[in-house]
Amino acid sequence: MIETDDKTGSGPTRASAPAPRTETVPTDAGDARITWIDAKKPWTVLAVSHGAGGGIEARDLQALAAALPAEGVTVALVEQPWRVAGKKVAPAPKTLDTGWRGLWPALAASGLPVIAGGRSAGARVACRTGAELGASAVLALSFPLHPPGKPEKSRGDELLGAGLPALVVQGGNDPFGKPAEFPEGPYTLAEVPYGDHGFAVPKRAPLGQEEALETLVGAVSGWIAALR
Template sequence: MTPPTTPTPPADPSPPSPPTGPATPTTETVATPAGEARITWHPAPGPRLVLAAGHGAGGGIEARDLRALAAELPRHGVSVALVEQPWRVAGKKVAPAPRTLDTAWRALWPALARPGLPVIAAGRSAGARVACRTAGELGAHAVLALSFPLHPPGRPERTRAPELLGTGVPTLVVQGGRDPFGRPEEFPEGPYEIVEVPHADHGFAVPKRAEPGQEEALARIAGSVVRWVASLG
């Protein structure tokens, strides 16, 4: 007698797909009254928000904090749009007057809102000021201010606090502990949250022997923003 055989289970016709990661960045050019601006999109799979971040007056979207957010936030359902102002796209070395930066940002806003999702206005340094000044009129969902320049170095009497206090929307400030444009303890009380990055300067660089170190500083920035975005609902 032939012994009974154990039937072989049928092969799974549709094996599970690997998790979907962030998509490849794409770039678009947008015409503004100040010249052509550029948006580099870091899309999230199934996004629920857009974080649009402008750069400062002394650099572009290659800033370490902007790169860290573009790498991390798409994993949490937030598409990141890194915005290059027209003066930077044109290769100029000096940023124009604040009103010109605001004009370009306003003209860019329809492209940032095109996905039909709530948009968090963000920026570092001068870009943070732009986001604060225009948040209310543009209908921003919230504001993220990275290295907000509370005052020029050594000139605390020339405060820019009214810009920060007047956003009218949920606002998070992420500030270096030794930022000459305003240390965290110099900020006035107001309707915003502030996170300190220990030992960090205006560009969120930390001394080589500092603890926590550079990678931990960037992780603190990204983690703080992820938690804050989740709290927005």
């Protein structure tokens, strides 16, 4: 069973979720690691990586890993080489892209369609490389549209240039870009009300933490089902 720890909060889980398996994949940026949560009868793979400030224990990644295998979606939680090596600071975007490209053959080895995804910096990597690598779609969780307080430094071109069906799931109070700040484009945008960059919601919010994660999972699940 996939569970979150005290640092990330709890989310939707399935008591019958399959036990994860791990795979180490060498890349030109160092060894990456994939944690697989397999669906019994998979029809697609969702590969999601972490951001620059955390790992695959993030509450949104864990919630998706708990829920989606029951819907025929094998989830691959990807740890970039810098995390596997125990470093605390993420490298430059170019190096992140190198790691992602290097592990892609392992993600695509089953022959199933692969959705490229990630949260924050991982979402940017998926947008930059998804079409090139042959992904079927892109999932961007907490896309960092701009640095906090600097909307003029937009990264919208990365999202608009993804060239694939894309879903952005954004917290309503994300300092890296609130939903209303996103440019119009060929992608779907779903909001988790009151959520911050990690989809945490304030205790005073009318939406509880578990409900917020259910909103996120529901948006992702419905979008993936429509790709079938």
